[in-house]
Amino acid sequence: MSEKVKFEKREDLKQKPDPKNLGFGQYFTDYMLSYDYDSEKGGWHDLKITPYAPIELDPAAQGLHYGQLVFEGLKAYKHNGEVVLFRPDQNFARINQSLDRLEMPQIDEEELLEGLKQLVDVERDWVPEGEGQSLYIRPFVFATEAGLGVHPAHNYKLLIILSPSGSYYGGDSLKPTRIYVEDEYVRAVRGGVGFAKVAGNYAASLLSQSNANEQGYDQVLWLDGVERKYIEEVGSMNIFFVENGKLVTPKLNGSILPGITRKTVIALAKELGYEVEERHISIDELLESYDKGELEEVFGTGTAAVISPVGTLKYEDREITINNNETGPITQRLYDEYTGIQSGKLDDPQGWRVVVPEY
Amino acid sequence: MSEKVKFEKREDLKQKPDPKNLGFGQYFTDYMLSYDYDSEKGGWHDLKITPYAPIELDPAAQGLHYGQLVFEGLKAYKHNGEVVLFRPDQNFARINQSLDRLEMPQIDEEELLEGLKQLVDVERDWVPEGEGQSLYIRPFVFATEAGLGVHPAHNYKLLIILSPSGSYYGGDSLKPTRIYVEDEYVRAVRGGVGFAKVAGNYAASLLSQSNANEQGYDQVLWLDGVERKYIEEVGSMNIFFVENGKLVTPKLNGSILPGITRKTVIALAKELGYEVEERHISIDELLESYDKGELEEVFGTGTAAVISPVGTLKYEDREITINNNETGPITQRLYDEYTGIQSGKLDDPQGWRVVVPEY
Structure with missing residues (x-):
């Protein structure tokens, strides 16, 4: 389980944003976690850390037409040089509930948590340390199968992307x-x-x-x-x-x-x-x-x-x-x-x- | 209004599917109609007929996270060598109602209808003539702006893709x-x-x-x-x-x-x-x-x-x-x-x- 996931290194790293102006969900780190599902190839396969880059989707990808799209949101914090996640098990349990409701395939919660930890480890320099700041983590799954019949898709992609963020409403997070x-x-x-x-x-x-x-x-x-x-x-x-x-x-x-x-x-x-x-x-x-x-x-x-x-x-x-x-x-x-x-x-x-x- | 829309020719045309086994929404033609929206560049721009091909989407594209995705479905028929659309004005009027409900930008119905006619003209050889068959037409619009704040997006893409199709339920369309x-x-x-x-x-x-x-x-x-x-x-x-x-x-x-x-x-x-x-x-x-x-x-x-x-x-x-x-x-x-x-x-x-x- 704690085996290292495949890692595709990128050539150039991005310039990090000004920590004073992070906003929410506007900047993304150098890498993302990627996982593919094919019902005819035994399910989930090819878990890897890969450069953050545009994805290619067939115009008929079912997610774009029939909304098989679920997501989660959690955060990583840095304190005294240590990076921590907060209750990530809860998010992976909930994504399975969401997947279930939309007839999408379940994920292995422990495997994904392990993958997330390795991704965040690679990106630990991106975790901001300022008051109210964190690395926002966005796992999401969408149907990629090309075809316009309305039915549960046979192909999906899971991605986890990371965004160094300030408070959601901007400014003082305790402003009513x-x-x-x-x-x-x-x-x-x-x-x-x-x-x-x-x-x-x-x-x-x-x-x-x-x-x-x-x-x-x-x-x-x-x-x-x-x-x-x-x-x-x-x-x-x-x-x-x-x-x-x-x-x-x-x-x-x-x-x-x-x-x-x-x-x-x-x-x-x-x-x-x-x-x-x-x-x-x-x-x-x-x-x-x-x-x-x-x-x-x-x-x-x-x-x-x-x-x-x-x-x-x-x-x-x-x-x-x-x-x-x-x-x-x-x-x-x-x-x-x-x-x-x-x-x-x-x-x-x-x-x-x-x-x-x-x- | 009846000006020709921009046309990007592809090198090789696809092989057409066996008309006896079209199914529904499984095969797509050589071209699609594409239109982009940027609220900061004056709205809709760059209407063109372009080869049917995968689209590139930022992993943070809002449509994939917050579901700003609307679509339409209509059909083209061929009879005595003539290709006709059926009440397409109704579909373009309805897509505007759907766009409105999701805070997405309105389209110019006449402009899009004209674009669709030119697309279908290019693809007229794809319109099947068998009993119960037609060219299924799928206009759809999705939010492409990259960012995780929940708000109406500033960037969208509209595509119209075409699929030669048989009856939706397969086989005899009058089977109860x-x-x-x-x-x-x-x-x-x-x-x-x-x-x-x-x-x-x-x-x-x-x-x-x-x-x-x-x-x-x-x-x-x-x-x-x-x-x-x-x-x-x-x-x-x-x-x-x-x-x-x-x-x-x-x-x-x-x-x-x-x-x-x-x-x-x-x-x-x-x-x-x-x-x-x-x-x-x-x-x-x-x-x-x-x-x-x-x-x-x-x-x-x-x-x-x-x-x-x-x-x-x-x-x-x-x-x-x-x-x-x-x-x-x-x-x-x-x-x-x-x-x-x-x-x-x-x-x-x-x-x-x-x-x-x-x-």
């Missing part, structure tokens, strides 16, 4: 965001693919996201597709509410993405002694709670966004300001603990950090 | 199909993207389609995502019921694809003197109608499937046989009229056929 509660468009519905990390879910969100941006909001908060009243998730984050010192977050119901940051924050909060409730939360209940003065803090969680305070919620003709548009104490504490463990500044009793060895 | 009514998974919901021809809708359907195939059914019939009782559409077709001589089909509600064959069949049926009703139809109502002996015929409509009789419907623990598993007289009549007009064997009073000129 402004959220628009979407009451017209719907992201997902039970029985659909909302729980899976698939390309189509994101395409479906863009119009709503643009409308929100035009009105001066950063992100959209989705309501359920059936009753249009239960809170689901934000565009790129799960959402948490602090009511009377207790954390409340929507229960996973099949149409919400089971966020790994969500899961980790729930575990961390419980460890720190907070009560956490996962349940249905209607938007009306939330506004009532606000009116009674019980809604103390709101924050979102996600790999890209980490833990991000919400300062404003707009629903229909009402706009409410949370905690005076400041980062609340519980949000701040969770952020400090979470990023402390991630980056290696704090202890890691759960073993969430996975060190990337030098091969 | 077996349909499984899906009661677990959901294709789309109001407020989502069900009305648009976007890649993600098809990816979401594959698991259900495979389950149905394993149980011996050809296709899935979707119910609405909210109440799970109203009939929406079949995987690759809209659906029609004949009750007491009257045609009934689900009303467009935002989650059903507004099929061009559906629209054409409705117009045609009315012209032939049939009553046509577009309304909500619950699965229970349909079964009741069957029990009363009023459900005479069922058929699906779609560009690929044309008009396809349904012989069997399976819902929960019930399986019903329609019209003794034979093509009914109204289905047959509509099929004959529709394919007659398409292929040029019958008159075309509505002007649905568009002749491809020799440039």
Whole structure:
């Protein structure tokens, strides 16, 4: 298992970007991990680290027509010269759930994790060390078979690409965001693919996201597709509410993405002694709670966004300001603990950090 | 407008496939139409006919990650040496609706239609003439911008590829199909993207389609995502019921694809003197109608499937046989009229056929 994967060296290395202006997902490193699937050649084959370069796709590649495209997002951090991944096993487990939902072939989670470690080892000079910075890791799988019949494809490609990144929203990652509660468009519905990390879910969100941006909001908060009243998730984050010192977050119901940051924050909060409730939360209940003065803090969680305070919620003709548009104490504490463990500044009793060895 | 588009000649032409074994969407012609979009270079540019060949995509191309991918399907027919398109204006109008829903740039419908005619003219030798055969035309647009932020892309590519094809289901296109009514998974919901021809809708359907195939059914019939009782559409077709001589089909509600064959069949049926009703139809109502002996015929409509009789419907623990598993007289009549007009064997009073000129 810890055998070295094939390595195709490139001639010239890229110039690294200015660490002060990384942005998110804009720069890519010198290499990527590549893996091919052919149902008639025994499945996955040809795992290799190869120069980051354009891929050739037949114009009839099924992924481009019928959307068999799944992805994951995780991060590597550097601290005291050591490079670590954060809970990568969770991402490889989830990509298998997404693959399963789209009738795409399963991957060997341990084999891919080993391949990822070797890739990140090769690229360790690309892992930025600044506050809020990390190497964003994007595994994705897409159907490459050429043909226009609608059926599960026989050929796929998996790639893992790496992007040194700053905070997702740019600037201070603890600047409270402004959220628009979407009451017209719907992201997902039970029985659909909302729980899976698939390309189509994101395409479906863009119009709503643009409308929100035009009105001066950063992100959209989705309501359920059936009753249009239960809170689901934000565009790129799960959402948490602090009511009377207790954390409340929507229960996973099949149409919400089971966020790994969500899961980790729930575990961390419980460890720190907070009560956490996962349940249905209607938007009306939330506004009532606000009116009674019980809604103390709101924050979102996600790999890209980490833990991000919400300062404003707009629903229909009402706009409410949370905690005076400041980062609340519980949000701040969770952020400090979470990023402390991630980056290696704090202890890691759960073993969430996975060190990337030098091969 | 009828200026010639740029033409890049290829050295060697492909060998054409055996017309007896075309299948559907398996072979592609020598050329494709290509068009690029760059929001910073004034939009769409560089419309050209170019050799059919693999495309180069950055691994971070947004279409592969966030599913900004829309497509269309239409057909060209050859009759008495003349090549015709069938209602192509409808497809270009619909692709603009799909593009709009995914925040992708609009195309100039007339310009693209003109480009398509020139492409089909170049490839007229590829248009098959056999019974049930046609040149399947696949316009599609995908986001090419490299970057992992979730936002509408600034760069896109539009391609039109051509595939000489036989009937979609293989063999006799009037062999009644077996349909499984899906009661677990959901294709789309109001407020989502069900009305648009976007890649993600098809990816979401594959698991259900495979389950149905394993149980011996050809296709899935979707119910609405909210109440799970109203009939929406079949995987690759809209659906029609004949009750007491009257045609009934689900009303467009935002989650059903507004099929061009559906629209054409409705117009045609009315012209032939049939009553046509577009309304909500619950699965229970349909079964009741069957029990009363009023459900005479069922058929699906779609560009690929044309008009396809349904012989069997399976819902929960019930399986019903329609019209003794034979093509009914109204289905047959509509099929004959529709394919007659398409292929040029019958008159075309509505002007649905568009002749491809020799440039």
